[in-house]
Amino acid sequence: MKTIQENAVNAIRILSADAIQKAKSGHPGLPLGAAPMAYELWANHMNHNPAEPDWPDRDRFVLSGGHGSMLLYSLLHLYGYGNLSREDIMNFRQLGSMTPGHPEYRHTVGVEATTGPLGQGLGMAVGMAMAEAHLAAVFNKENYPVVDHYTFVLAGDGCMMEGISSEALSLAGTLGLGKLIVLYDSNGISIEGSTDIAFTENVQERVKAFGFQTITVEDGNDLEAIGAAIELAKSDLSRPSFITVKTQIGYGCPAKQGKASAHGEPLGEDNIRAMKEFLEWPSQEPFYVPQEVYEHYHQIALEKADQCAAWNVMFAAYCEEYPEMEALWNQYHDEHEAEILWDDEEFWKPSEKPEATRAISGRLINYIKDKLPNMIGGSADLSPSNKTAMSGIGDFSRQTPEGRNLHFGVREQAMTAIGNGLALHGGLKPYVATFFVFSDYTKPMARLSSIMQLPLTFVFSHDGIGVGEDGPTHEPVEQMAMLRSMPNFHAFRPCDSVETAAAWYSAMTSTRTPTALILTRQNLDPVAGTGKEALRGGYVLDDCEGTPDVILMASGSEVSLAVKAKAVLAEEGMKVRVVSMPCMDIFEEQSAEYQESVLPKSVRRRVAIEALSDFGWGKYVGLDGACVTMKGFGTSGPYAKLFEHFGFTVDNVVKTVKSL
Secondary structure, eight states: OOOHHHHHHHHHHHHHHHHHHTTTTTHHHHHHHHHHHHHHHHHTTTOOOTTTTTTOOOEEEESGGGGGGGHHHHHHHHHHHHOOHHHHHTTOOOOTTTTSSSSSSSTTTOOOOOSSSSTTTHHHHHHHHHHHHHHHHHBBTBBBOOOOEEEEEEEHHHHHHHHHHHHHHHHHHHHHOOTTEEEEEEEEEOOOOOOOTTSSOHHHHHEEEHTTEEEEEEETHHHHHHHHHHHHHOOOOOOOOEEEEOOOOTTTOTTTSSSSSGTSSSOOOOHHHHHHHHHTOOOTTOOOHHHHHHHHHHHHHHHHHHHHHHHHHHHHHHHHHHHHHHHHHHHHHTTGEEEEEEEOHHHOOOOOOOOOOHHHHHHHHHHHHHHOOEEEESSOOOOHHHHHOTTTTTTOSSSSTTEEEEEEEEEEEHHHHHHHHHHHSSSSSSEEEEEEGGGHHHHHHHHHHHHHOOOOOOEEEEEEEGGGGGGGGSSOSSSHHHHHHTOOOEEOOSSHHHHHHHHHHHHHHHOOOOEEEEEEEEOOOOTTTGGGGGGSOEEEEOSSSSSSSEEEOGGGGGGHHHHHHHHHHHTTTTTTTEESSSSSSHTTTTHHHHHHHHOOOOOOOOOEEEEEEEETOHHHHHHTTTTEEEEEEOOOOHHHHHHHHHSSSSHHHHHHHOOO
């Protein structure tokens, strides 16, 4: 006779196996092997409330191995999150279902992060733990620990192989994130077979070297041992903890357990029957869960609700005793707070001298940080170069978690995942930064920012051949096309201080879209005519009388070149319109009428000018237009000579126009 706890564990296994079998697609190995640790964590050690899933002080749980999504969906269903029904479980991986193949944030109630690409969940969990530590330092008062929760992440062998995990865990150890607990589902199996074919390192020793407390549970089915390990981890707040739980992939299915074939394919009807017999499940009916198991989970959920209710009482007393902290809390959690910058004349004040947009951005960051106290961010060891340090507010560290300057080290991948985690946690406006050419390192995580609709801000400086002497390895060419191609992502390349302010305003007021600021190293002259219309992505900067003969389009450092070329062409009697296009993505979101007013279809002679790849400009220049852009990689030399060498001159723009 199985105990209620054993049946509660096996309910996760049964629902997972049946859902994957019905879908004829999925990954049963992780849910079957990791069900005991997931049950023990959620039932006995994790503070959460299915009735109030967005409770601010809940413990966070991230399933880094997102392919094992049925483990998470089974838990959410059994606990009653968002009324995730039996039918939803039966609809696993189907079009429009609440149970997609990998967990999706904002789609399924209770999912804390969109995961799937291995290792990224670990990075996001580190960001969540950093957010908790920072907010606790800002808000907690004696007898009022209003921010006091753990971040748990379940990761597997594949996550440990990915480089991002080392980046993220190394920083977590350095920062002493004592409320970060990693559960390592160590089963020694990947898609191609035993992990020994490519992965023989001692993971525990590696993570110990990062500064983690390391704990091992020899039997992944031993609930008592798992529980003791979690409590030991929670008791050490001086360092993060890493619990290796030795599991058997596909446990419970005699023909599959311990084998690579359990990883990513349905078990098969015969094997599911054998599994239910092996687990002594009371019914062969698909998706059957005994009523007493549902009642067991319901009772746990009620106890969790009591924890949440106690916090709500404490928070109300906190707000009464510290009304100024309540006001600050509300400011931190108001996603529209940045709109105060709209009428701020100082914020929009134009530069009066040539300046690099990276320097302008740095000045704006230090202006915004005083208006928005929840602005937090930093660079991958490049803050002096990309001007992202905030003055007078301290560095976030083990000793000073209240600091708002983040130092990621040379870890662009982990930096971006951590930025996502900071945004996912709530209460903060994070930004991350590096050189534009290294946006390649950030791309997979930036893609998740877009999918999750997180308003993470990216500061990418050194935006093109203006990098100069560092040569082609450091001169971005194709990266702008990469970012512009990504759905729900705003890539903003401003031409002066006003457009840089517009870019920051757009980033700080965004609630569902990440924004990248693409900034110059070299000084740019102030451009007459720039304004808040830059917030429409593209606008008429310098017009002519009547219908133009030609339209010059440009972004960033090439806008002033377009203006100068227009002056020469105008002297020769040509009517020229100059369009600044700081953000194609936002321009595409404007009405067809507005787009037509800026780029009338009747004007077919068009030239795009940008010291980057021409990829993406085709829809604007059309069949009769031309591009003054990069046709290959850059080269090493003083930046002014490079612009001349590659044809970014008034003479070449004029020549190109005349050739149409």
